[in-house]
Structure formats: C-alpha cells, structure tokens
Amino acid sequence: MTPRGNSRVCVFAVSFCLFSGVLTGFSSVTDRRQTVSLSGKWRLTNGNGSVSLPAEVPGCVHSALQQQGYIQDPYFRFNDVSYRWIAFDNWTYTTTFTASTQLRTKQKVQLVFDGVDTVATIWLNEIIVWKTDNMFRTYDFSVRDLLKDGDNELRVSFLSPVLYASERRKAHSAYRVPPECPPDVQKGECHVNFIRKEQSSFSWDWGPSFPTTGLWKDVRLEAFDVLQLLQVSSVPLYNSSLSQWRVQVELLVDAVQTTNGRITLSIAELDSEQTFQTQFLPGKTKNSFTLHINTSSQVKLWWPNGHGDQPVYHLAVGGFQDGFLILNTKSKVYFRTVELVQEPIVASPGLSFYFRINGKPVFLKGSNWIPAHSFQDQLTPAVLRNLLQSAVDASMNALRVWGGGVYEQDLFYSICDEMGIMVWQDFMFACAMYPTEDDFIQTVREEVIQQVQRLKSHPSIIIWSGNNENEAALATDWFSIPVSQRPLYLKDYVTLYVNNIRAIVQEEDQSRPFLVSSPTNGAESEQEGWVAANPYDPHYGDTHFYSYILDCWDWRNFPRTRFASEYGFQSWPSFSTLQPVSIKEDWSYTSNFTSHRQHHENGNQQMLLQAGLHFHLPNSTDNLKRFTDTLYITQVMQAQCVKTQTEFYRRSQSEIIEGKGHTMGALYWQLNDIWQAPSWSSIEFGGKWKMLHYFAQSFFAAVLPVGFEDDDTLFIYAVSDLSRDLKLRAVVTVYSWTDLDPVCTLKSDPLPVPGGSAAAIFKQPVAALLAGCGRCTRLTCLLTFHLEDSSGQQGPTNHHFLCSPKDAQGLQRPNITAEVQEDKTGYTVTLHSASVAPFVWLDVGNIPGRFSSNGFLMASRNRTVSFTAWRPTSVAELSRSLTVTSLRDVY
Numbered sequence: 094m095t096p097r098g099n100s101r102v103c104v105f106a107v108s109f110c111l112f113s114g115v116l117t118g119f120s121s122v123t124d125r126r127q128t129v130s131l132s133g134k135w136r137l138t139n140g141n142g143s144v145s146l147p148a149e150v151p152g153c154v155h156s157a158l159q160q161q162g163y164i165q166d167p168y169f170r171f172n173d174v175s176y177r178w179i180a181f182d183n184w185t186y187t188t189t190f191t192a193s194t195q196l197r198t199k200q201k202v203q204l205v206f207d208g209v210d211t212v213a214t215i216w217l218n219e220i221i222v223w224k225t226d227n228m229f230r231t232y233d234f235s236v237r238d239l240l241k242d243g244d245n246e247l248r249v250s251f252l253s254p255v256l257y258a259s260e261r262r263k264a265h266s267a268y269r270v271p272p273e274c275p276p277d278v279q280k281g282e283c284h285v286n287f288i289r290k291e292q293s294s295f296s297w298d299w300g301p302s303f304p305t306t307g308l309w310k311d312v313r314l315e316a317f318d319v320l321q322l323l324q325v326s327s328v329p330l331y332n333s334s335l336s337q338w339r340v341q342v343e344l345l346v347d348a349v350q351t352t353n354g355r356i357t358l359s360i361a362e363l364d365s366e367q368t369f370q371t372q373f374l375p376g377k378t379k380n381s382f383t384l385h386i387n388t389s390s391q392v393k394l395w396w397p398n399g400h401g402d403q404p405v406y407h408l409a410v411g412g413f414q415d416g417f418l419i420l421n422t423k424s425k426v427y428f429r430t431v432e433l434v435q436e437p438i439v440a441s442p443g444l445s446f447y448f449r450i451n452g453k454p455v456f457l458k459g460s461n462w463i464p465a466h467s468f469q470d471q472l473t474p475a476v477l478r479n480l481l482q483s484a485v486d487a488s489m490n491a492l493r494v495w496g497g498g499v500y501e502q503d504l505f506y507s508i509c510d511e512m513g514i515m516v517w518q519d520f521m522f523a524c525a526m527y528p529t530e531d532d533f534i535q536t537v538r539e540e541v542i543q544q545v546q547r548l549k550s551h552p553s554i555i556i557w558s559g560n561n562e563n564e565a566a567l568a569t570d571w572f573s574i575p576v577s578q579r580p581l582y583l584k585d586y587v588t589l590y591v592n593n594i595r596a597i598v599q600e601e602d603q604s605r606p607f608l609v610s611s612p613t614n615g616a617e618s619e620q621e622g623w624v625a626a627n628p629y630d631p632h633y634g635d636t637h638f639y640s641y642i643l644d645c646w647d648w649r650n651f652p653r654t655r656f657a658s659e660y661g662f663q664s665w666p667s668f669s670t671l672q673p674v675s676i677k678e679d680w681s682y683t684s685n686f687t688s689h690r691q692h693h694e695n696g697n698q699q700m701l702l703q704a705g706l707h708f709h710l711p712n713s714t715d716n717l718k719r720f721t722d723t724l725y726i727t728q729v730m731q732a733q734c735v736k737t738q739t740e741f742y743r744r745s746q747s748e749i750i751e752g753k754g755h756t757m758g759a760l761y762w763q764l765n766d767i768w769q770a771p772s773w774s775s776i777e778f779g780g781k782w783k784m785l786h787y788f789a790q791s792f793f794a795a796v797l798p799v800g801f802e803d804d805d806t807l808f809i810y811a812v813s814d815l816s817r818d819l820k821l822r823a824v825v826t827v828y829s830w831t832d833l834d835p836v837c838t839l840k841s842d843p844l845p846v847p848g849g850s851a852a853a854i855f856k857q858p859v860a861a862l863l864a865g866c867g868r869c870t871r872l873t874c875l876l877t878f879h880l881e882d883s884s885g886q887q888g889p890t891n892h893h894f895l896c897s898p899k900d901a902q903g904l905q906r907p908n909i910t911a912e913v914q915e916d917k918t919g920y921t922v923t924l925h926s927a928s929v930a931p932f933v934w935l936d937v938g939n940i941p942g943r944f945s946s947n948g949f950l951m952a953s954r955n956r957t958v959s960f961t962a963w964r965p966t967s968v969a970e971l972s973r974s975l976t977v978t979s980l981r982d983v984y
C-alpha cells in the first residue's frame with residue numbers, strides 16, 4: 094500500500110469531484126475519471142448467520158443494530174454491559190454492485206476504503222483482495238481484472254476486535270505489554286494496545302466500552318486512463334533572512350504510465366504563479382513543487398483566535414499534457430509560522446516552553462478534545478461545529494486532540510482553521526506500552542504517513558505529539574516493570590515514537606515542531622534518552638497534574654509549570670442530560686446507575702469530598718431534589734476548582750518564583766463528553782454547557798483580573814492577551830453576605846500592563862483592607878473586583894471569597910424570581926434577588942441552547958441574561974422549564 098488521501102467522493106461518474114477539507118476541487122478533461130460510490134445500504138450478518146440486517150456505510154455494527162431495532166439506545170442505563178456480546182462476534186458486510194463496461198475498460202480501477210474498523214478480510218467476487226488491521230488508515234487496491242459483467246460482490250469480514258487483541262497478546266508471549274486490562278470500574282475490554290483502533294473504544298475513565306466494528310468511512314471505485322490525483326498538500330514556509338514566503342506543494346499522483354506534463358501553481362490573490370516541467374512515474378508517487386510568493390505582495394497572516402484574523406488564500410494547481418488539462422485542483426492556503434521555544438530563562442533552572450506564532454509569543458488557552466461519540470458515524474457536522482464554536486465562544490484559542498481517540502475528520506480541522514483554534518495533535522497512543530513487532534510497526538508507519546499527509550496543510554495544527562502519557566508511564570513506573578526489564582521497554586518506546594513516528598514526521602513535515610510525548614520535558618527528555626527521570630518536572634516542557642484530595646482553592650497545591658496541558662476535576666452532567674438514558678430508580682447519588690456511569694475509581698466520593706471542603710452538601714429530604722442539587726454542587730465545585738487553577742497559570746506567565754514560572758499554556762481536561770456520565774468535561778454530551786464552560790468564558794477572557802491571597806495579603810493581577818499595552822487600576826468592592834449594597838469600594842493607582850503579560854496591580858493585607866472598610870470580617874464579607882482604565886471597565890468582574898461559603902455568616906436564601914421575555918434579539922431572563930447569591934444557575938431542562946452567562950455571583954438586585962435557543966421555543970415553554978438554583982438553595 095502507498096499513502097492515500099482522505100478525499101471524500103461526492104459526485105458519481107465522470108470527471109468532476111469535490112473534496113472536503115483543504116482540498117477543494119478536482120477535475121480532469123482528457124482523462125475522464127469515473128467514481129462509483131459504494132457507500133449506502135449494505136447487508137450485515139453476524140458470525141453464525143443468526144443475525145442479518147441492512148446496514149448503512151459509513152457506519153458500524155452498533156449503529157446498524159440500533160437503526161434496525163435489534164437493540165435499544167446503547168447509551169441507555171446499563172446497555173454498555175448488556176451489549177458487550179456485539180464486540181465478541183465476527184461480522185460481515187456485503188454489497189453487490191455493477192461495474193459498467195466503460196468503467197472496466199479504463200486502464201486502472203481502484204477500490205478505495207477511506208476507513209475500515211478494524212481487522213478485516215476484503216473479498217471481491219470470492220477473491221481475497223486485502224487484509225486490514227488499522228482503523229486509522231485508508232486502503233486501496235487495483236481491482237480492474239477482478240470486476241465482471243453483471244453483479245459483483247464485495248464482502249468485508251471482520252474479526253471481533255476484542256478477540257483479535259487478545260490473540261495478539263497471546264502471540265506476544267516473550268514479555269507482557271501492559272496494561273493488560275482496564276481497571277474493573279471501567280467495565281471495559283483488555284489488550285486494546287494490540288490493535289490499531291480508537292484506544293478509548295475499549296473503555297476509558299470517562300467513557301463506555303463500545304469496541305466498534307464496521308466500514309466507518311466511505312467506500313468507492315475510482316477508474317481512470319492516465320493519472321489520478323490522490324492528495325494535494327500545501328505547506329507555506331517562511332525564510333526570515335529573505336523575508337520571503339514559499340509554498341511547498343505536494344501532489345500524490347497515481348499514474349498509469351510515465352507521463353510528461355507541465356504543472357502550473359498559482360495564488361492569484363498574491364499575484365504569484367510558476368510553471369514546472371515534470372514527469373509522473375508509473376504507480377503512486379509523491380511530486381513536490383515550490384511556489385515562491387511574489388515579494389511585492391502583502392501576505393496576510395493567519396492568527397489564533399483573539400490575536401487576529403484567519404485570512405485564506407486559494408492555490409490553483411493545473412496539470413497539462415500536450416496542451417490538454419490532466420489535472421486541475423484548488424486548495425486553501427493560510428500563512429503562519431510556528432516555533433516551540435525551549436531556551437534558558439534567567440533566574441530559573443531548565444528551559445522555557447512556549448509557542449511563538451508569527452514571531453509573537455502566544456499563551457495557549459483551551460482544553461482537551463476526546464471523541465465526541467462512541468459511534469463516529471453518528472457524529473454530525475452540526476454537533477462538531479457547535480462544540481468548536483463553544484470553544485471559541487469561551488475565548489479558547491487551542492485544543493489538544495488527545496491520543497486515546499481518533500485523528501479527527503477533515504471538517505474538524507477545517508473549522509479550526511476558520512476559527513483560529515490551534516490544535517496540539519497527538520498520535521493515537523495513550524496510557525500504555527505498545528508492541529513493536531514488524532507488522533505492528535509497518536501498519537503504524539503507514540498510518541503516520543497518511544495522517545501527516547492528510548493534515549499537514551492545516552495551519553490550525555501547530556504541533557505533533559507522539560503519544561499521551563507513555564513517557565510518564567515508563568518513567569514513573571505505572572505498570573510495575575521489573576528493573577531488569579526496563580531497558581526492553583525503553584527500547585520499544587524509542588523504536589516506536591522516535592525511530593519511526595518522529596522520523597516520518599520530520600521527513601514529511603518540516604513546518605511544525607514534534608514532541609515525543611505529553612507530558613514531556615521536551616529537549617531535556619531527549620537529553621535523557623527520550624524518557625526523562627521526571628517528565629512532570631515544572632522546569633521543562635508540559636505537565637499533566639491531577640489531585641482530587643488537595644484543596645483546589647489553594648493555589649499552592651498546583652505546580653507552577655511552564656505549560657499545563659492537562660488538569661481538571663470531575664462533575665456530573667445536568668439532570669436533563671441524564672434523564673433520557675435513565676429511569677426513576679436511578680435518580681439518586683447512591684443508585685446502581687450513578688455508580689455504574691462513574692468510570693473513575695472513587696470518583697463520586699472524590700467530588701463530594703472536594704465540594705465538602707467549601708460547601709454544605711445537599712440535604713433535602715426530597716430524593717429527587719437532593720439528587721439534582723448534588724449534580725449542581727459537583728458542577729459548582731468543578732467550575733470553581735478549574736477557575737482557580739487556570740487563573741493561577743495565567744497569572745504565572747510573566748514571573749519566575751523560586752525558579753518556576755513563565756507558564757504559557759492552560760489546557761484543562763476535558764472539553765467534551767462521549768456519553769451521558771460524570772467526567773472532567775465542561776460541555777455535556779448533547780452540547781449543554783456545564784457551569785465550568787460559563788466560567789471559562791470569563792477565566793479565558795483576553796483581559797482578566799485575578800485575585801488571590803499570599804500570606805493573608807490580597808493580590809490582584811491584571812492579565813492581558815492583547816497586543817497593545819494598557820494602563821489599568823483594580824477596583825475592589827466589598828460586600829457583606831447579608832446585604833446587596835456594597836460596604837465599601839477601593840481603587841488602586843493605574844499601573845502599566847504590557848500586552849501579553851500578567852502584572853500585579855493591587856496588594857493589600859486582608860486585615861487592613863477589612864479594617865478600612867468597617868463592620869467586615871472574613872466570615873461576613875466577600876469581594877468582587879474588576880479592572881478599569883480611562884475608557885471604563887476592561888474584562889469581566891471577578892470575585893474572591895474570604896472564607897469558605899459554608900462558613901459564611903449571613904448567607905441567606907435569596908428567593909430569586911425570574912421573568913422570561915422575548916424581544917427582537919431573542920429571549921431574556923430578568924432575575925430579581927433579595928440578597929447576595931453565589932453560583933446562580935439557570936436551567937431550562939431539555940430546551941437546547943445557552944445563556945449569555947450563568948453560574949454567576951449575584952451581588953445586585955436585578956440582572957438580565959439572554960438565552961439563545963437552538964430550536965424554536967416560546968416564552969411559555971421557557972418559563973415552564975426554567976429553574977433557578979443558588980448555593981443557599983441546596984441545604
């Protein structure tokens with residue numbers, strides 16, 4: 094097999110075809126290419142033939158069984174366990190099709206599978222054409238001579254992924270490749286590291302075990318006489334000494350025979366065009382060309398969200414032979430540079446770790462992305478877009494595509510390009526050791542080549558990373574590997590990620606950095622033989638940090654790292670998300686269902702423990718209310734914890750304290766969910782924002798005031814991601830818990846806050862502050878604060894509690910009333926409160942949409958928020974569904 098693109102065929106028959114992703118069009122004139130889609134309805138049967146049903150391609154067995162009524166919603170209650178049998182069976186997909194004479198008389202006919210999940214034998218007219226073993230690859234075969242008149246039968250017979258993984262484990266008898274199985278609490282399958290498949294499909298600590306089987310992407314025939322363009326990639330490179338851009342264009346071409354031709358590359362908007370004489374050799378070849386951009390043209394740069402626009406250019410590629418057009422395609426080009434800066438820092442041991450985009454240091458703000466559905470065929474473009482829009486709407490500029498899921502579909506990266514979301518792209522290896530037998534390495538090599546070629550034109554991808562946590566797993570001995578055997582595992586590690594994956598990426602893509610793992614010490618890990626003694630060292634690289642027991646309100650508990658690529662806390666999704674997959678008896682925090690959906694050991698207890706540090710836990714005698722109040726309190730805890738930690742990272746960007754600091758990234762774990770269950774996500778399955786996501790809107794704001802205490806002194810930092818300098822003062826307002834009228838207000842002197850920095854602008858011992866304010870103690874008062882300059886408030890208003898709310902004196906039930914109204918801009922909810930109310934939470938149940946803000950501290954009598962509905966609704970329906978909860982309402 095040679096590499097192929099992931100072009101999606103959309104128009105059948107002759108000579109024109111649209112591609113998704115960066116590649117936007119193809120047509121040939123002399124070589125009248127024919128494409129026949131084989132996607133659509135196939136027949137699906139199980140191993141012994143007792144189950145036979147129609148099945149959609151692209152799709153999977155679970156989706157087909159559900160669509161045909163053989164099974165219920167796999168996400169309902171305990172169905173993940175009830176439907177475990179599906180992944181133990183072998184399944185066969187069959188279709189018949191006709192191949193016209195015209196098609197069969199083409200010089201070459203290719204059978205193309207864009208994605209096969211996973212281990213299968215492919216038969217065409219009873220002849221085996223190939224065996225597959227990797228869901229992350231595309232496969233294609235020359236089949237012209239196997240096609241016949243009349244009906245042709247195509248059959249794909251899949252082995253059970255679970256049994257295959259276990260067989261491979263048995264065959265690998267020399268030494269174990271841990272972990273053998275996931276923890277029991279995950280109710281998953283074993284040995285997923287032996288199969289090149291979405292690693293979390295055998296279960297994860299936030300997800301169910303649904304080891305899918307099926308043709309998860311399109312299938313088609315492609316026929317041509319001269320040549321076929323398989324993939325175009327275009328990667329802009331900048332020569333800073335010449336101040337000149339060039340675009341490296343690669344054409345992956347399948348030619349029937351040696352073909353001489355002329356290739357013209359042009360970007361009209363930049364007045365740049367070049368023509369090349371070329372020769373396409375027979376078979377599949379990669380042909381590279383360089384288009385130099387006219388130096389007199391003004392190239393507009395692609396910027397991350399919040400730093401500028403994402404201007405797009407269009408590259409046209411024309412190929413001619415003897416004056417006839419033989420290929421013609423367009424692709425999108427965005428110009429930007431990326432550097433990962435690892436260099437010594439004054440007053441700090443170790444190295445910096447930050448990204449420079451177009452020469453400008455950029456603080457990465459965002460989260461981690463996991464697969465948005467167990468059954469990828471059910472993930473719609475609208476859901477994908479809505480999730481990415483939610484990221485941008487919370488001022489995020491980066492997402493990490495985590496290595497235990499899938500390389501996302503083209504649309505994901507195209508949207509990230511358009512929205513300015515930087516992508517940290519892992520290769521799909523996570524939390525495990527991996528085998529290095531020849532066939533395993535070979536299939537991984539092919540996977541890596543194909544994925545890098547498919548994705549490298551996207552400016553959104555700013556870094557490749559070899560795996561998730563496997564350096565840390567080895568270094569800190571997650572799997573109790575005997576010391577004597579360590580060299581063996583180290584060798585396997587270097588073989589897979591360094592000698593193969595890294596080598597391929599460096600060959601295929603010189604335009605962005607590569608890291609071997611995350612977390613890693615980067616350059617320092619390399620020095621230490623690729624596995625550092627402590628990959629979590631805050632003086633180097635990125636870190637992942639989790640603690641559920643330490644008090645998350647105390648910033649001293651967080652590592653002052655260079656770059657926080659994972660950290661987080663769990664919460665439960667809202668009742669409206671759980672309700673469709675549960676029944677009445679499930680609706681308690683101690684039900685079987687509640688413990689079944691929790692895949693992280695002691696997760697449910699940890700949430701209450703952490704929440705209990707600062708809040709009274711719900712104690713209603715009404716069981717349902719106690720359950721929904723508990724869901725609420727877990728969200729309050731999560732939002733407040735991740736806020737504290739993120740604000741700590743953002744304010745640590747400009748200083749070095751005790752040798753640590755210059756933090757330049759905060760990507761919390763995790764953005765989205767795969768099903769309706771407790772997890773670290775800020776967005777629930779279905780798209781509803783948790784309180785954390787509303788908090789992210791503020792804590793990721795371009796200009797942010799951060800308040801914290803050190804040694805009983807209150808500090809306020811101004812954090813700014815802007816390019817321009819500001820002159821800001823802090824305005825601190827002290828409230829008593831009992832009263833909506835402020836007790837007093839303090840203003841600091843304006844101080845300069847340079848663009849892209851964090852600066853201390855307010856400092857006062859808490860005792861002095863309260864004394865100056867009269868009738869206040871830590872227990873009776875709280876603070877709000879904001880930043881302002883001569884033109885008014887800059888950034889959101891923030892708050893600081895002087896004690897745990899559970900100890901607050903005078904916090905009362907606020908008896909908030911709410912009125913829903915409709916005006917020409919949409920729906921609004923006007924709230925009226927009788928007293929100070931922390932964590933005010935508006936919920937309209939299963940009416941999809943979102944509020945302009947939510948989960949806020951209400952320190953005013955009235956407040957109006959808007960609601961954007963994602964389907965038609967009415968004032969009456971919203972009023973009926975609306976509930977308002979605040980902290981004092983749950984105990």
Ligand code: BMA
Nearest residue numbers: 297298299524561562659762
């Ligand atoms: C990190 C991630 C995931 C996991 C998360 C929460 O280790 O890489 O593997 O889901 O923590 O435990």
